[in-house]
Amino acid sequence: xxxxxxxxxxxxxxxxxxxxxxxNTLDRLTLLSSTGMATTxxxxxVKQRLIELLQGGPLALAEVAARLVLPVSLVRALVAELVDxxxxxxxxxxxxxxxxxxxxxxxxxxGLRSIR
Amino acid sequence: MDSAVSDSTTYLDSAEMTLLKIVVTGAFGVGKTTMxxxxxxxxxxxxxxxxxxAGADVDNLVGVRDKATTTVAIDFGRRTLPxxxxxxxxxxxxxxxxxxxxxDIARGALxxxxxxxxxxLDASFDVIDMIEEQGLTYxxxxxxxxxAPHYPPEVLRDHLDLEPHTPLVICDARQTTxxxxxxxxxxxxxxxxPALDAS
Numbered sequence: 001x002x003x004x005x006x007x008x009x010x011x012x013x014x015x016x017x018x019x020x021x022x023x024n025t026l027d028r029l030t031l032l033s034s035t036g037m038a039t040t041x042x043x044x045x046v047k048q049r050l051i052e053l054l055q056g057g058p059l060a061l062a063e064v065a066a067r068l069v070l071p072v073s074l075v076r077a078l079v080a081e082l083v084d085x086x087x088x089x090x091x092x093x094x095x096x097x098x099x100x101x102x103x104x105x106x107x108x109x110x111g112l113r114s115i116r
Numbered sequence: 117m118d119s120a121v122s123d124s125t126t127y128l129d130s131a132e133m134t135l136l137k138i139v140v141t142g143a144f145g146v147g148k149t150t151m152x153x154x155x156x157x158x159x160x161x162x163x164x165x166x167x168x169x170a171g172a173d174v175d176n177l178v179g180v181r182d183k184a185t186t187t188v189a190i191d192f193g194r195r196t197l198p199x200x201x202x203x204x205x206x207x208x209x210x211x212x213x214x215x216x217x218x219x220d221i222a223r224g225a226l227x228x229x230x231x232x233x234x235x236x237l238d239a240s241f242d243v244i245d246m247i248e249e250q251g252l253t254y255x256x257x258x259x260x261x262x263x264a265p266h267y268p269p270e271v272l273r274d275h276l277d278l279e280p281h282t283p284l285v286i287c288d289a290r291q292t293t294x295x296x297x298x299x300x301x302x303x304x305x306x307x308x309x310p311a312l313d314a315s
Binding site: 027028029031033056057058059060062063065066067069070071072073089091093094096099100102104105106107108109110111112113114115116 | 137
């Protein structure tokens with residue numbers, strides 16, 4: 001991978017270094033947090049913004065896309081690269097099978113009744 | 117609103133939260149965004165979704181050469197619940213042409229709320245078809261617009277061809293309590309479902 005120029009004169013949608021996301025497990029509800037690794041100037045501007053946003057606290061991937069006004073598909077690709085480079089950590093949402101777990105559903109029901 | 121305050125309230129309480137998803141769907145203009153905003157603790161959020169046309173119904177190809185993708189805005193919101201749970205509500209478009217996007221968003225959801233407007237019941241058929249194809253459990257929420265006709269529940273059930281156990285609730289999507297009641301109805305229904313085989 002060649003070092004990126006200081007400031008890229010390309011639109012954000014061309015800001016990833018790879019064509020394919022490097023992992024395909026990233027969901028809208030993947031929980032993202034900063035590992036504390038600082039941004040560096042060799043990262044694209046949009047990657048720096050993404051890291052800086054998550055330095056404030058954890059967010060779901062969809063929220064990162066909304067806050068940065070970027071398509072979810074692009075954020076997936078950017079996040080995959082930033083997890084590979086250890087800037088971000090990503091926690092997958094609960095497995096699909098657990099969605100029907102009665103204990104989990106009871107907890108949701110209890111929570112909903114408490115905010116009613 | 118002070119931007120520093122809104123910034124600090126945007127983040128999740130911790131990285132240990134369990135994130136869950138419920139889909140709020142229905143025909144165009146039925147009140148999906150209204151309900152999501154009534155339930156959310158955050159300012160309204162939306163993502164841009166790039167959708168390829170592959171697999172979508174294309175009525176007319178004349179003059180749309182090179183048109184490979186289209187962008188759709190998806191509204192969503194978030195509500196933190198006691199017990200380190202965070203419920204995300206995604207407003208998904210009900211039209212069949214958004215099916216690939218719909219399926220991608222609905223994957224892994226607890227279930228769906230189908231908002232219905234009694235002035236345009238037929239507009240809900242596509243959505244209900246898609247949900248059933250996806251195998252998602254749902255509750256029908258009739259959004260009570262002031263000038264909409266009132267039908268007895270059995271008439272609505274018959275017209276929408278609902279299973280007898282599918283919940284049907286009358287709601288006001290502008291009201292938080294009323295919208296929470298819809299979610300309670302849906303989750304209660306999810307709990308009453310026989311255990312599903314992991315197939």
